[in-house]
Amino acid sequence: MQKIALASASPRRRELLAQLAVNFELVKAEVDETQLPGEIATDYVLRLAISKARAGFQVQTQTATEVLPVLGADTIVVVDGEVLGKPTDQADFLRMMRLLSGRQHQVYTAIALVSGDLVNGELVTGERVLSDTVKTEVWFSALTEAQMLDYWRSGEPADKAGGYGIQGLASRFIPKIAGSYFAVVGLPLYETDQLLQQL
């Protein structure tokens, strides 16, 4: 399979992509992650995945003589239509946990693959964009305030959308999911492989 570039700073996405035995390198992609006014969750997550892949692709066109297809991804946690980002502090985290406790919510992960051909440093065909969005339902057990605080003190929630990591300590709060476990962690492997096959 063709070598690609991954536009991500997430160690989880790196590990997941390695699980597909894909040959890849990392490329930096700085994007503004602010949700637009009135933007619905599914539009938002897909826009960010495409923006990350596109930003990574543009870095390559400026610096490299050949361009690799660039993969970008974004994961959001949604409850009652509200997108929960990464918690800014303990109070923000507790607010999120109270919303998630004892009920079901949605996790969306979007993936985007941007590719193109460079001839003499010029992009000859423009950018091609392949993308997909995966929805997973996640059930949380009812949590006590003490459980929430203990979890915050573990340090795990801070860099994670929705303030939890299903692959870590939060596994004890989640009796079931419907969808893709890998998508919740950050990269839906089946769907990523399907995009790579379309290259």
Ligand SMILES: Cc1cn([C@H]2C[C@H](O)[C@@H](COP(=O)(O)OP(=O)(O)OP(=O)(O)O)O2)c(=O)[nH]c1=O
């Ligand atoms: C819900 C959930 C999220 N997460 C993580 C996945 C993502 O890394 C993060 C969501 O933030 P993202 O903005 O999707 O990704 P990121 O900022 O970590 O990395 P990059 O943009 O550079 O690719 O939350 C888990 O690890 N486990 C979970 O159960």
